[in-house]
Amino acid sequence: MAAGEQVSNIFDTILVLDFGSQYSHLITRRLREFNIYAEMLPCTQKISELGWTPKGVILSGGPYSVYAEDAPHVDHAIFDLNVPILGICYGMQELAWINGKQVGRGDKREYGPATLKVIDNSNPLFKGMNDSTVWMSHGDKLHGLPTGYKTIAVSDNSPYCGIVHETKAIYGIQFHPEVTHSTQGKTLLKNFAVELCHTKQNWTMENFIDTEINRIRNLVGPTAEVIGAVSGGVDSTVASKLMTEAIGDRFHAILVDNGVLRLNEAANVKKTLVEGLGINLDVVDASEEFLTKLKGVTDPEKKRKIIGNTFIHVFEREAEKIKPKDGKEIQFLLQGTLYPDVIESISFKGPSQTIKTHHNVGGLLENMKLKLIEPLRELFKDEVRHLGELLGIPHDLVWRHPFPGPGIAIRVLGEVTKEQVEIARKADNIYIEEIKKAGLYNQISQAFACLLPVKSVGVMGDQRTYDQVIALRAIETTDFMTADWFPFEHSFLKKVASRIVNEVDGVARVTYDITSKPPATVEWE
Numbered sequence: 339m340a341a342g343e344q345v346s347n348i349f350d351t352i353l354v355l356d357f358g359s360q361y362s363h364l365i366t367r368r369l370r371e372f373n374i375y376a377e378m379l380p381c382t383q384k385i386s387e388l389g390w391t392p393k394g395v396i397l398s399g400g401p402y403s404v405y406a407e408d409a410p411h412v413d414h415a416i417f418d419l420n421v422p423i424l425g426i427c428y429g430m431q432e433l434a435w436i437n438g439k440q441v442g443r444g445d446k447r448e449y450g451p452a453t454l455k456v457i458d459n460s461n462p463l464f465k466g467m468n469d470s471t472v473w474m475s476h477g478d479k480l481h482g483l484p485t486g487y488k489t490i491a492v493s494d495n496s497p498y499c500g501i502v503h504e505t506k507a508i509y510g511i512q513f514h515p516e517v518t519h520s521t522q523g524k525t526l527l528k529n530f531a532v533e534l535c536h537t538k539q540n541w542t543m544e545n546f547i548d549t550e551i552n553r554i555r556n557l558v559g560p561t562a563e564v565i566g567a568v569s570g571g572v573d574s575t576v577a578s579k580l581m582t583e584a585i586g587d588r589f590h591a592i593l594v595d596n597g598v599l600r601l602n603e604a605a606n607v608k609k610t611l612v613e614g615l616g617i618n619l620d621v622v623d624a625s626e627e628f629l630t631k632l633k634g635v636t637d638p639e640k641k642r643k644i645i646g647n648t649f650i651h652v653f654e655r656e657a658e659k660i661k662p663k664d665g666k667e668i669q670f671l672l673q674g675t676l677y678p679d680v681i682e683s684i685s686f687k688g689p690s691q692t693i694k695t696h697h698n699v700g701g702l703l704e705n706m707k708l709k710l711i712e713p714l715r716e717l718f719k720d721e722v723r724h725l726g727e728l729l730g731i732p733h734d735l736v737w738r739h740p741f742p743g744p745g746i747a748i749r750v751l752g753e754v755t756k757e758q759v760e761i762a763r764k765a766d767n768i769y770i771e772e773i774k775k776a777g778l779y780n781q782i783s784q785a786f787a788c789l790l791p792v793k794s795v796g797v798m799g800d801q802r803t804y805d806q807v808i809a810l811r812a813i814e815t816t817d818f819m820t821a822d823w824f825p826f827e828h829s830f831l832k833k834v835a836s837r838i839v840n841e842v843d844g845v846a847r848v849t850y851d852i853t854s855k856p857p858a859t860v861e862w863e
């Protein structure tokens with residue numbers, strides 16, 4: 339955790355304790371949509387170690403059974419906070435387990451829609467709601483009312499679909515209000531936070547900017563200096579702009595040209611960030627160093643490792659060259675960590691299999707003994723984009739598709755050489771240019787061209803050609819975990835294919851990738 343005063347001490351905060359449900363992060367998401375700040379922590383969080391006082395606590399769902407020997411349980415100190423509590427699914431079963439243990443296996447699993455029948459319409463939790471569809475996902479159920487509770491809602495299969503404590507604001511619901519299939523679920527979550535917890539709805543990026551700039555200034559102090567790796571992507575640019583607003587030229591941004599950036603990228607980023615945004619940025623051309631190390635390497639994971647390691651090496655070397663004006667060493671490192679990265683690392687989940695290693699290149703500099711500053715660690719991507727717009731970052735940059743750290747090296751399949759990178763770059767540039775011209779850029783989540791290591795026969799100007807193949811990829815997704823390919827008009831693909839074959843030497847054929855994720859991944863390597 340970055341030092342300095344926490345956001346949860348500044349904004350009214352709902353604490354979400356995660357019991358491992360696949361939907362847990364959506365609870366936080368929904369509340370933020372109502373300008374309510376919410377933070378998710380693992381269910382094992384000790385309340386005495388929290389460092390701030392929540393306005394209310396939500397216990398999420400989870401895959402376990404409360405009665406199982408190894409089931410996770412909440413710190414009972416939440417009840418001493420004297421704030422409203424809402425248990426969702428496993429969370430409700432946990433409340434019931436603590437108050438009489440009447441939880442067991444149901445006769446049938448309930449997965450899918452159910453109709454919620456509200457019994458107590460006057461209860462603030464149901465304000466503005468009526469009987470509606472809710473989403474169920476459980477196999478266990480309450481076999482009786484927990485001691486001291488009463489029923490406020492039912493469904494066909496769940497006689498205790500909504501319960502509340504007789505005298506305290508402690509609620510339990512069997513369904514999942516956080517998923518969109520629960521048609522009035524958002525209202526219920528808002529009611530809990532606003533009507534019951536009296537949380538202020540002041541979580542806006544306008545308010546965040548000032549708070550964050552003050553926080554950075556207090557943390558860094560009047561003279562210390564900060565470095566940061568900046569790629570020209572959304573996250574590092576927004577973080578850099580915020581740093582620049584806070585401490586001006588005491589922030590040093592470094593962009594490493596690794597030889598596998600997009601066409602004219604280093605120059606374009608320099609122009610936008612230095613001239614447009616006043617960021618103190620240096621571009622370090624290390625392209626020869628990277629390309630030399632990549633020589634002869636074809637394995638995708640080896641490519642990632644080489645690029646990651648070389649990046650650290652170059653970055654450290656450049657950082658050492660910076661001599662702060664106060665005569666001391668650089669003390670802080672800026673990172674563009676986002677909330678989903680934080681959630682992934684704190685979430686109460688078992689290990690999942692590694693398909694590919696996505697290293698956050700900036701994230702590996704542990705031995706630099708620098709203190710971390712992560713101004714975006716509380717924000718989701720759409721919040722970062724909104725913040726970027728407010729900070730005056732050009733619209734096109736704020737809405738840029740993500741670009742992987744290993745760049746074009748994982749889009750040139752097989753060996754990476756300067757010539758191969760050049761072909762992939764030119765083809766990619768034409769493709770993106772046409773996508774923008776057709777007004778499709780913002781409908782697509784990510785698009786790029788890949789160069790395949792196969793040769794194919796063609797004919798141009800009565801001459802036989804024998805050249806490589808470009809594969810175009812464009813996907814639509816919300817979370818990049820699953821994705822669908824984008825349904826371009828045929829005329830669009832025809833135009834792009836024709837331009838690429840005509841304008842890029844070394845390409846004989848163009849194909850369009852029509853595989854979803856899964857089974858494919860977004861990148862080809």
Ligand SMILES: Nc1ncnc2c1ncn2[C@@H]1O[C@H](COP(=O)(O)OP(=O)(O)OP(=O)(O)O)[C@@H](O)[C@H]1O
Nearest residue numbers: 567568569571572573574593594674699700740741
């Ligand atoms: N060529 C580079 N030079 C300097 N830093 C880099 C470079 N490539 C990546 N980084 C660092 O690695 C981090 C992670 O990259 P990542 O692609 O996840 O984020 P981003 O580039 O800031 O934003 P986006 O997700 O929109 O691409 C960046 O925030 C940046 O700090």
Ligand SMILES: O=c1[nH]c(=O)c2[nH+]cn([C@@H]3O[C@H](COP(=O)(O)O)[C@@H](O)[C@H]3O)c2[nH]1
Nearest residue numbers: 642695696697740742743744818859860861
């Ligand atoms: O910084 C990165 N380093 C990597 O090594 C890397 N590999 C994939 N990606 C990006 O992650 C998202 C999902 O991609 P995949 O479906 O290919 O795993 C997509 O947005 C990919 O571009 C990477 N980003």
Ligand SMILES: NC(=O)CC[C@H](N)C(=O)O
Nearest residue numbers: 399400427428476477478
């Ligand atoms: N979604 C949930 O929280 C499920 C809780 C519990 N594992 C059950 O099956 O009932």
Ligand SMILES: [Mg+2]
Nearest residue numbers: 569571741742
């Ligand atoms: Mg990037």
